[in-house]
Amino acid sequence: MNSIFLLLNLLPILFLYQFGGDLHVSLSLTKEFTLSLSQTPLGTFFAYLSLISFLLVTIAQKSKKTSFSYYALQFLLSIAMLAIVLAGDFITFFIGWEIMTWSSYFLISKSSDIDTKSLQKYILFSLASAFSLIAGMVIAYSFANSFDFNVIQNSFHTMPFNIKVALIVLFSLSFFTKAGVIGLHYWVVDTYSKAPDLFSSILSAVMSKMGIYGLFLVYGHLVGYAELKDMFGVILNGTDFGYVLGWIGVITSIIATFKAITQDEVKRLLAYSSIAQLGYIIAVIGMGTSFGVAGAMYHTLIHTIIKLLLFINVAAIVAQTGKNKFSELGGLIYRTPVSFVMLLIGIIALAGMPPLGGFASKFMLYNAAIDSKFALILVGMLFSGAASFLYCYKLVYGIYLGHPTSKDLETQKEVPISYLIPQVILALLLVATGAFPGAFIKVINPILIEFSLNTIPYTSMGVMQSAVGNFNGLFIISAFVVIFVFILLLIWRIKSKAKNNLNRFDISYCGEVPSKNTQLHYGYGFGTDLYRIKFVNAILKRSSSPFYEALATQTKKTAGLLSRMYYGNIHNTMIIILLFFSALYFIGVN
Amino acid sequence: MLDFFNSNETIHFIITVGSMLLFTIGLYGIFTQKNLVKVLISFDIMESALFLFFIGLHYNFGLVAPIVDGSDKTFTNMVDPVPQAMILTTIVIGLAVLALGLSFGIEYFRLTGINDISKMNELRD
């Protein structure tokens, strides 16, 4: 079954490759509705991104017992996403969007530890996002008389100002919900953490990117950055609009970073980290400069790779050990060394440290902020980037370092090879994007042309050009490799003398003898000290859940109140009808 | 003096007032009565009021019943037959509804012992 679906997943990639970037088909549904696919450089980028992600995840599914319906739904999901990114009009886009919503809903419901509340959260937020989108698209239709992207793009500047603002707000809300901007992220964490382990990687790496694709589509293509500049004016070197988005993104990433550090469940930490990373993208997406777009694109790519890598890694560990909390894991470095190395590569990139792709993308993001002279936003981004080191550390420490927290962890074996293949590919991709950051400029430039922005000069594969300077990824990575190999040799020499397998009670304690139930692992308490910092405490204590819970309660109360009208007394119903008639008559006659 | 009563206006006035009174009685019944049979009777009273009103307004002095017996081919001096046909049909329908309602009522009373429509509230939120 796995190999069949592996081949099936290959098909769309071949199909896309076959058309070579120039796919334009349309099919008339009714006299108003046309389904049309129209390939743009932007869409092609996202299409390959999602299709290859699906392929890699399908490889990882090889050793996990998976039902036919799961594979079929996943394939449907990938086709729906393909429809979204290749859509040439809103009807196709929306159909893809909704099929994505319900097929992912059914996929999430296949998880063993999903509950009704999380499912409801997921689907209601998804539908709210979809309905916001539908509102935007019909309003756009009422002025452009077409759902076609190009027609809407051409007639956008003729619309009244308030309609333009309404459209931008509606579309932004819709895509922000999918990307999980703070305040609208209520569904994200529960869904990511409770979905089937491998599907979480799709949710975080690919599905949230559909929100980013939507934002690019609206800001860059439908509205146009020039139009955004005209509408809202310019502040510093960027648009006013970009400044607002910048703050939204930075606040999202700061809050989510701190929340991530305090999580005990591995997938919850990754979910918050995902929100934080998307916050960076949103922070620069509205700046309206070439570097803003380039930074956002590059970070989209890198974040997809990283989150696929990390979620597959964690899924493998969870499948192997049956544990998904930091307080239950630990000390796996000697049992699953390959996984450890993969995770290490992942978090190095996630933290934005050189020499991997993560550094290149962070470099571009900071560049974009500097280029627009958004200094405060840059400071915010740097702050949350620094704070993200903490959860990256927690990730590697909690799972692999320290000592095992239970007996069965001591006898674990390396995870199945099918989990490792995609991880190795992704890790190599991270190395490649770090070594040849300039190669990506070739991908970005057509998109910049599509958005009518200036292109970024391209010198060589290894060099990333920017406004404040260049960096040579190839040189850096070579230097790092040399140093790394040197250190590795050193460690290898020391290690041969050290004890190979740690016992979990192999610790020094002062008088108090730990029992079986004592939490000995450092990962257990990691991050709790953050509550003592006033500023962080203020962030961590706040949550959007009281708001949504109150909304739910109020809705229930309203429902209870309204349903009292239907209390089954036919006599009163009769009288109401007669009184209603007389009331209407008196109004009508006078 | 009694000729006063022979004018169309007076007859129509009396019929209007009378049927409105009847209608009001029916309406009063609907507003106050909760016994299913009484409610159905109130409906019937209201309907009767409507029938009287409608037939009465289409009657003018000197007109004969709209019955064509073959000898008289002139259709003059006849009451408009359409309202009468309509009312006849409506009476039949009203009867059917009444019969159905009463049979429901009887069956329901046998099952539960309730004939008060405001107490028929097993179906409710």
Place this chain on the structure above:
Amino acid sequence: MSLGYYFLLPVIFSFLTPYFRKLGTSALRGSSVFLTFILFVQTLEYTGVSLPQISQFSVAPPIGIAFVLDNFSLLFLLIFTFSGFMVSLYMLWYFKANDNTNETRFYVFFNMLLAGSIGMILSCDIFNVYIFFEITGISSYALAAYNKDKLGLEAGIKYLIIGSIASIFIVFAIMLIYLQIGTVNIGLIAQRYSEIDPKIAVLIALMLFIGFGTKAELFPMNFWAPDIYQGSSSHVNGLFSAIVAKSYLFVFFHLFYLFGLNTKYTLLIMSLGAITFLVSEFTALNQKDIKRLFAYSTLGQLGILFMALASNSSDTISGALFHLASHSISKLLIFLVLGILISKFKSTKITIVGDFKSLFLSIVLIIGFLSILGIPPFSGFIGKILILKGFALSHNYIAIAFILLVSIVEAVYFFRLIALMLDKKRTKTSVPVGFVNYIVLSVLAILIVLFGVYPSLLTHYTDLATNALLQPHSYLQFALGVGL
């Protein structure tokens, strides 16, 4: 075939039902399938004929009785005959699998219901409309109570009382019209409606509004409706939702546009429709009884239809008619599936949705749910987006926001049911579906998908119907006998 047979055949079959019963249960069930099949095929034939068509009895119009079929009524005729056919097929299974002591009674009133509702949409004489209104009414009271159980009888009594109120209003309105204009022909009334004294005209309009609005379950005249749905059997609910409510809706808007009331009362009906939608979707959140829940859902969808059909713009109306057809099919599907579940579990609690194990039923039920929610690629989506597009073209953004916001509330309970269905922790019992149900339910589900992916099949008819509704010139000519 003369249009009169649409009324006559069901009535004849209805009267012959006891005789069929004597021949045997299969003859009884077969006769109903045969009848509905004939009607459906005949209606399909009318889709290729130039419309309007007229059939008259006794004298030529405007005097005498005439049936007129135009494109607007054709759409409804298609829905009714198709739904009738599907239900009669379903009943083949139902009475085999369940207690069939009341079988004869069901078929008598089922055929009568078809006669009444079809007569109501074909008749071009307002008094005949009233007669068919009552025939539909009486047969639906009887259908609500045909099992003679406590809840059914209560529903029947409630329905009957409300029906009597509505009929008094309608009789009164017809009498006032006759007193003012001296005719009951809809065409003539439409022509001369403006001649009526304005005060009386308001009275007539309001009485028709209350009469048909009550039956068509418009807020605040719909407090009875959930009770009726809760008390009746599930397949009867399917009929109520797919045929009965829709036939009252037809008359409501047919008269609304023919009498030129659309200039004055649009706002009233649109806002009442909006309130209906809001109140019933919110109320549905609290329901524990599955039939009652879907009663509220039906009310909500009727609310949208009221909003859209009263809107006066051809785009919105065309979308509303699409939505109407799609809603009829989806609700029929849902109620038929619920019928299977209820007859298995002997319970009407909401949790029965989570207790069954049948992949086929789950899939068709979910298709029905998603279609009503307006999620692609199912037919409800096309209907909803056409309505929204229509509102957008007339720059009625409040209506768009309203529909979309309330739809989220609607999604809450629909997805609660789906989550219940997908919940693996519940113990599931397998449910026998029955061979004929596989056919009926998959036909309905396939239609939902088909109209979702290939909507021009249906939009062709809805566009024609919208034209017939908004430009009733040719209908009037036929109704008046001018075009003959």
